[in-house]
Amino acid sequence: MNTASANLSPQEGARRILVVRTDRLGDVVLSTPVFSALRRRFPLGCLAVLLRPYTVELVEGHPDVDLILSDDRDGKHRSLKGLIRLIREIRRHGFDIAILLHPTFRLALACRLARIPVRIGTGYRGYSLLFNRRIYQHRKSSGRHELDLNFDLLQPLGISQEMISFSLSVPASAMEKTRSMLAEMGLSASDPFVVLHPGSGGSASDWPVHGFAALADMIQEKSGCAVVVTGNKREMQLVDIMAAMVKNPIIRLDGRLQIKELLALLKQARLLVANSTGPLHMAVAMGTAVVGLYCPLPACSPRRWGPYHQPDAVILPPSPCNTTCDSRKNHNSPCMEAIRVEDVYHKVKETLSGT
Numbered sequence: 085m086n087t088a089s090a091n092l093s094p095q096e097g098a099r100r101i102l103v104v105r106t107d108r109l110g111d112v113v114l115s116t117p118v119f120s121a122l123r124r125r126f127p128l129g130c131l132a133v134l135l136r137p138y139t140v141e142l143v144e145g146h147p148d149v150d151l152i153l154s155d156d157r158d159g160k161h162r163s164l165k166g167l168i169r170l171i172r173e174i175r176r177h178g179f180d181i182a183i184l185l186h187p188t189f190r191l192a193l194a195c196r197l198a199r200i201p202v203r204i205g206t207g208y209r210g211y212s213l214l215f216n217r218r219i220y221q222h223r224k225s226s227g228r229h230e231l232d233l234n235f236d237l238l239q240p241l242g243i244s245q246e247m248i249s250f251s252l253s254v255p256a257s258a259m260e261k262t263r264s265m266l267a268e269m270g271l272s273a274s275d276p277f278v279v280l281h282p283g284s285g286g287s288a289s290d291w292p293v294h295g296f297a298a299l300a301d302m303i304q305e306k307s308g309c310a311v312v313v314t315g316n317k318r319e320m321q322l323v324d325i326m327a328a329m330v331k332n333p334i335i336r337l338d339g340r341l342q343i344k345e346l347l348a349l350l351k352q353a354r355l356l357v358a359n360s361t362g363p364l365h366m367a368v369a370m371g372t373a374v375v376g377l378y379c380p381l382p383a384c385s386p387r388r389w390g391p392y393h394q395p396d397a398v399i400l401p402p403s404p405c406n407t408t409c410d411s412r413k414n415h416n417s418p419c420m421e422a423i424r425v426e427d428v429y430h431k432v433k434e435t436l437s438g439t
Contacts, residue, residue, distance in 0.1 A: 100177065100178055101122055101182075102133070102183070103119065104183065104187075105133065105185045110287070113362060113369055114392070117249055118235065118237075119251075120250075121243050121246075130150045133153070134153045134154070135152060142347075142366075155191070167190065175198040181202040181203075183238070184206075192214040192215065202217060208221070208222065224382065227387050275310055276309045277310040277354065278355045279367075280311060281356060282323065283315045283319035283322050284358075288360035288361065288378070291420050292421055293329070296326055296357075299425050301331050307436060314338055317338075323338040346363060347370060353372055355375065356373070358374065358376060360377075360386070360389050376399070378399070397431075
């Protein structure tokens with residue numbers, strides 16, 4: 085529900101639109117269909133997005149985005165002086181509408197002080213008075229997917245959720261580089277491979293690394309697919325542990341891929357197996373099959389964070405999670421230990437047979 089009852093038409097000050105999403109990689113992936121919906125609604129408008137610096141590459145080249153701004157909270161936009169600089173940067177573009185998909189007081193204030201006439205955001209925060217179009221939703225307890233919740237914020241613009249399009253750009257250069265990397269490791273363009281991503285960047289409870297190691301061996305011995313392992317530079321130590329456990333050689337690309345190159349790799353893969361993490365949503369956006377390993381804690385619920393409209397692609401522990409488990413502090417929680425390798429491989433086999 086929005087407090088301002090009149091919907092805005094394309095002619096009512098909707099020429100320049102700013103979408104704000106300054107959290108993690110997966111959150112941004114699940115926000116990109118909003119960009120396409122806005123473009124369909126306002127084909128002659130200018131669409132800008134405000135992102136964290138490390139997610140900028142993900143959106144670069146998106147066909148529906150005209151301008152990308154970066155909120156560098158650890159650099160030039162740090163402190164009060166940095167916030168003032170950010171406000172000036174936003175104001176300089178003369179936006180008519182701001183849509184805060186990931187609201188914070190700091191960014192709500194920035195949009196208000198940047199004098200953006202229409203500011204759309206949540207109605208359930210202490211700073212919601214900074215918005216003049218408010219959507220009342222409890223994201224944590226809604227039982228709905230994050231992508232669907234993002235679309236709720238478009239209601240004041242008369243946009244309904246009719247068609248989902250991720251439209252992420254993958255340059256030919258990224259495709260060629262990943263093919264070259266795989267060729268260097270003995271994998272030709274025609275060889276099928278499965279990607280395993282054993283980390284999650286701290287976003288959720290992880291399936292134990294020994295599970296991924298055993299799964300890697302099972303996939304190679306039973307399915308005939310090669311196994312490629314990915315991870316960011318901070319997860320290379322985790323992949324070291326996994327590599328020491330496997331019986332069959334794996335192809336390691338952890339710490340070697342830029343975001344566009346990871347998209348390219350996922351686009352070429354038969355399947356991705358991952359915890360609840362950004363690369364899982366990237367694979368879905370690329371049209372690649374996934375198997376997601378999820379903790380049953382409400383904050384990590386696959387109903388909100390699972391692969392979009394693919395409930396059968398999710399594996400949960402067989403028993404309820406200990407309510408004292410904190411996924412942010414205990415990335416190898418006991419509940420995730422209960423997921424059996426055989427069950428994950430069965431889902432992998434079932435998924436591969438359908439692709």
